[in-house]
Amino acid sequence: MFERFTRDARVAVEQAQTVARRLGADHIGSEHVLLGTVAHGDAVAHRALARVGVEPATLERAVRAQSTDTLDAEALAGLGIDLDAVREQVEATFGAGALDAPAPGGRRGHLPFDADAKKLLEVSLREALRLKHRRIDTGHLLLAAARLDTAGSGRALLAAGVDRDAVERAVQATWADAA
Amino acid sequence: MSSELLTAAAGDDPAEGLRAVRSLRVLADRLEALHVERARRLGWPWQHIADALGVTRQAVHKKYGKRYP
Numbered sequence: 001m002f003e004r005f006t007r008d009a010r011v012a013v014e015q016a017q018t019v020a021r022r023l024g025a026d027h028i029g030s031e032h033v034l035l036g037t038v039a040h041g042d043a044v045a046h047r048a049l050a051r052v053g054v055e056p057a058t059l060e061r062a063v064r065a066q067s068t069d070t071l072d073a074e075a076l077a078g079l080g081i082d083l084d085a086v087r088e089q090v091e092a093t094f095g096a097g098a099l100d101a102p103a104p105g106g107r108r109g110h111l112p113f114d115a116d117a118k119k120l121l122e123v124s125l126r127e128a129l130r131l132k133h134r135r136i137d138t139g140h141l142l143l144a145a146a147r148l149d150t151a152g153s154g155r156a157l158l159a160a161g162v163d164r165d166a167v168e169r170a171v172q173a174t175w176a177d178a179a
Numbered sequence: 180m181s182s183e184l185l186t187a188a189a190g191d192d193p194a195e196g197l198r199a200v201r202s203l204r205v206l207a208d209r210l211e212a213l214h215v216e217r218a219r220r221l222g223w224p225w226q227h228i229a230d231a232l233g234v235t236r237q238a239v240h241k242k243y244g245k246r247y248p
Contacts, residue, residue, distance in 0.1 A: 081203075
């Protein structure tokens with residue numbers, strides 16, 4: 001399916017791998033594809049989000065906040081667990097940073113795409129077909145990211161304050177400008 | 180911590196309780212991974228690790244076998 005992807009869209013999908021690794025994930029989720037998609041300043045997705053006032057950094061914060069793999073010191077404190085005390089004890093045995101290393105001895109090589117990330121790529125193709133576009137660019141990827149509103153990508157966009165309709169309008173306007 | 184644990188984990192706000200449970204799970208998963216890795220480095224067989232965790236050998240091997248062969 002990648003033969004229909006523009007260069008920017010291919011770069012975005014590759015970038016998802018880098019993003020996932022940086023965030024300490026052991027797979028590529030739809031939210032990592034979303035962050036890869038908006039990373040490049042010239043790409044349609046980045047410009048579309050800029051139109052509605054959403055910076056990539058804002059999205060990344062939203063993604064981090066919804067990560068299921070974050071140690072929430074406040075929630076743990078609510079249980080009477082002092083995360084700093086736990087960390088200190090763990091580091092005494094396992095070395096500095098042991099508790100906060102995302103995946104100790106984690107995966108090497110390529111991270112796999114999870115079901116939502118694959119779905120996002122499929123939906124981007126469907127969006128292109130629906131709009132009768134021959135190529136898939138980062139705008140289609142962003143539309144797909146917003147359509148998956150129960151997946152990480154859609155939830156991150158909603159948390160950043162943009163819903164499906166707002167994303168669609170912004171992408172359409174960006175395409176219209178470029179035409 | 181037990182009385183506070185009960186307050187939060189069994190508190191009347193589901194969001195707070197669920198958030199607390201999720202954090203505990205993340206903490207437990209991290210600690211488990213660290214200890215499994217160390218046990219493997221010290222030469223523990225999978226069966227011993229599984230017994231200590233109260234799960235089957237297959238379960239622990241499936242979860243960590245690739246990471247800490």
